[in-house]
Amino acid sequence: FNPPKANVEIHKMLKKESGINDPFMKDKDEQITFSSKIISYLGINPYDDSIQNLKHLLALAAYGNGLDPLVLGYNLNYKMLEDDVKNLKIALNDMDRFINALESGKYKYILYLLDNAGEALFDLLLSENLRVRGINILFAVKPPHETDITLNDFARIGGDLSRVFELKEYPIFISRNSLPNVDLIISKGLLNFEAYILNMNSFKIDVLTILKAKCSVIADYFKIPLGSYIIRLYQPIN
Template sequence: MWINKGLCKLCLIYSRVKDLINFGKEDEIPNMLRKLAEITEDYHSRTLSFVEAFEYVKKIVGVPDPYYKLKLELKAIGRSLVTEVERYLSSVNWDMREALRISAAANILDTSVLGFEPKDLREAIWDKPAIEESINIPRDSTIYLVLDNAGEAEIDMLLAKTLKMHGYRVVIAVRRNSYEIDVTRDDIDREFEILETPSSISPIMYLDGGFIIAKGIANAEAYIEFGKQPSIHLLRAKCDVIANLFNVKKNSILIVSGDTIKNKFRQYNGL
């Protein structure tokens, strides 16, 4: 399922070719383009197409986690902000709405989204949402916090801490295998219950029951395809497709329900 069959496939091509350039594998671009042609013919799923294409990047580069060093650098940046954010959340009595806003605002890091305009994380975390739905987080459900990119995940752990302080059972959900700069279990060193889902596909595909709080575009798009339980999505509209979907400026912060995301997809595609 593609939100926009043309632009999302263009993003796939841009992303994976950019990966090869990042790792000095420009000579492999023709092979990658042939592989992407196969993938887009074989898969009708945006999620599976992006994952399969990144698996091919790993095969070419010859390492299981190509962005490992970059993730360490991003983690250090995120950790440098933890004390400041923690101090702020303490000053507002660990208000859950504020924790959700900051976590959503932190979704500013990425490697290769088509048209992405980066912004310094130190400034970005204080930006305010363009769309902020009021969504009840049920107290009788396990809360699955589905993480996204390294760096911002350090801020997301403060959201997990906030939820825990309010009496929620929080489980951190991550992919077992590497995908772009997304965190895996090895990237997390805090005291939380962790659920490691198979392969490098979004954990959204495997979760059943509970309530989901998911970070980023990839997890939101996976929810359109595979999401079964109620959810909140914390993300920035990093690309033109998502910005147009929600009628906001690019890089705007969104705090929206899974139902809203699915309804927007249906409206956008006339379904």
């Protein structure tokens, strides 16, 4: 049984049976409105190239993964998320390892696997900070799937369409997509993480996984409290 693949197939069936290609637009609109509000409240400057700001933007990328209404047993509570952002803590934190590798010049070209539409606003801020540091970023989005960001969503939140492509099959870690030649994959969210863990021995490339432990399976896997934020860098030995 392959949970990520089953998730994708179930959603494809839902779209086919309902005749609605993007059935969660209302949820995505709510996410985007919420994220815009939080970003305005924080007054973030993505072009500040201090290490402190980079760490803040990494933490916000993890925080954004809380914007997911479709994980079994997880309650998307906007009020609780508002409170979280005031004292954001990362339970599993490989920021320093990632930043050390970044500053060594190891990561020049990054593939960024986006997840939910609302959290992508935080991902765009992080990507702008990385671009200031001379890093090339290529985004990957899915066709309509749950509340995940699509090409249309990417455009409406201000993303640069010259730096994004749509996956024909997904998640990328179990699909037949040929990976572009990159130094690092930033992998957002549960579906991408599960697919990577199931197939990690097939990928001889560094992967930075960023997500929230929204279900007990992930919390138990990492031995952390439910609801914790995760930034974990995997560096396979070639």
